[in-house]
Amino acid sequence: MKRIRKWFFPALLIAVVLVGFRYRTDIVTAVTRWLTFSFCDRPITYKIDQIDPQFNITQNTLKQQLTIASDIWNIATKKTLFEYDQNGSLSINLIYDGRQRLVENINDTNNVVESQKLTFExxxxxxxxxxxxxxxxxxxxxxxxxxxxxxxxxxxxxxxxxxxxxxxxxxxxxxxxxxxxxxxxxxxxxxxxxxxxxxxxxxxxxxxxxSPEMGTYTSGVNKVEIYFYGSKEELEHVLAHEMGHSLGLGHIQEANAIMNPTASNSVKPTQDDINEVAALCENKNRLDLVANDLYNSLYTLIGRFQTVLTK
Missing domain, CATH: 1.10.287 (Helix Hairpins)
Structure with a gap:
């Protein structure tokens, strides 16, 4: 019995090594897959929460425009970054305020003026x-x-x-x-x-x-709020912009970019938009991220310690 115990663990180790060598390719692939990941591996699910009736837009219409907005990023990355789910984590809301009322008045008056000018001509x-x-x-x-x-x-x-x-x-x-x-x-x-x-x-x-914001994204509660828009295309642009923030994208200064801080009727991503979301979706190494977090934490602690010593 003692002899069996003596050789059991060495034999088990040899067996593990042999099996590991036999399936080394599969094991390396599995470990590599575990170590590498992308922030875009899982889609962000979104839902429609609140639509102020003063916007005069139905839930189905808003859902269609959200599909167009989300497809801007889905098509750009050839990944499903966003998908609709009635129980989704990202909340979409249309919050009516005085600016939207003015936008509607401006559009209505402008239409009347253009019609009157045509009649006058x-x-x-x-x-x-x-x-x-x-x-x-x-x-x-x-x-x-x-x-x-x-x-x-x-x-x-x-x-x-x-x-x-x-x-x-x-x-x-x-x-x-x-x-x-x-x-x-x-x-x-x-x-x-x-x-x-x-x-x-x-x-x-x-x-x-x-208050210049047409919309906002609040990360703490994972919520998008749209306050005003002037056209169907502008709403789609603003939705795509705020959804981009929910991905982690920042502002871009390129004209007509989806992530430009100034809204437009553009519903086509620019090359800068595509480059930014592609960089966000690149594969990351878990060990690199852990090492980077440890380095930053250690650097912060050393800085605090030096501050205490100098006081």
């Missing part, structure tokens, strides 16, 4: 055409009157026709003057709406100086 063209026709007919009538005056007078039939034409032209001149007044009134309406538009834009810009 069409009416102005009509006015110019009527005026030119009327001036030509007045000139023709004056030429006829001059002709008969040189002849010493027109026959009765011709004279009656000239009087009739003159009355008709006077009526049309009155109508054209009324039309001119109507155009002037329309100009006043357009100018008033432009004044209102400028006032809303000024108020909006003042609010932006105090």
């Amino acid at each position: 069409q009416e102005s063209q009509r006015y110019d055409r009527l005026k030119a026709e009327l001036e030509a007919e007045v000139q023709q009538l004056n030429d006829k009157i001059d002709y008969w005056n040189r002849k010493g007078g027109a026959p009765k039939d011709e004279y009656d026709q000239l009087v009739k034409s003159q009355k008709n032209l006077q009526k049309r001149i009155t109508e054209l003057n009324d039309f001119t007044q109507k155009l002037n009134q329309n100009v006043e309406k357009v100018n008033q709406n432009i004044t209102n538009l400028n006032s809303n834009v000024s108020t909006f810009n003042s609010l932006l100086k105090v």
Whole structure:
């Protein structure tokens, strides 16, 4: 029995070594997989929590726009970085505030102004055409009157026709003057709406100086909040931007980048966007991260110790 015990552990060790050598490739692969990881290995699941009804957007519509926003990153990395789950960890919320109300007023007023300007241009063209026709007919009538005056007078039939034409032209001149007044009134309406538009834009810009964020991502509670947007594309851009923050991406200064701090209607990632998310998703070594954390902790402790000694 003692002899068996004596040789048991050496034999077991030899067996382990032989098995390890036999399956060395599989073992190395398994250990390598365990040591390496990526922050993008598991998708972030998101859900829709709060939609203020004043946004006038349905949950299905928002879900579709979230799909577009998340696919910006999914397609860029060829990974599933985001996916919808009604019990997801990332909370998406639309929080209505005064800026959104101003955005809607600005858009509505701008649409009215553009419509009025188009109508005014069409009416102005009509006015110019009527005026030119009327001036030509007045000139023709004056030429006829001059002709008969040189002849010493027109026959009765011709004279009656000239009087009739003159009355008709006077009526049309009155109508054209009324039309001119109507155009002037329309100009006043357009100018008033432009004044209102400028006032809303000024108020909006003042609010932006105090609170410029269209949306925010709060890491502690893993929540995205969108406060205002001007168009469907702008909402998709802002959603993608805040979802990028939830990945760990920072701001990018490249124009029209998804991660640029200034929002736009761009829903296509720039090369800088792609480079940043690719770097984030690179494989990391667990031992390197542990060693780096230990180094940083030790460096901090030494710094504190030196501070104590110098006091």
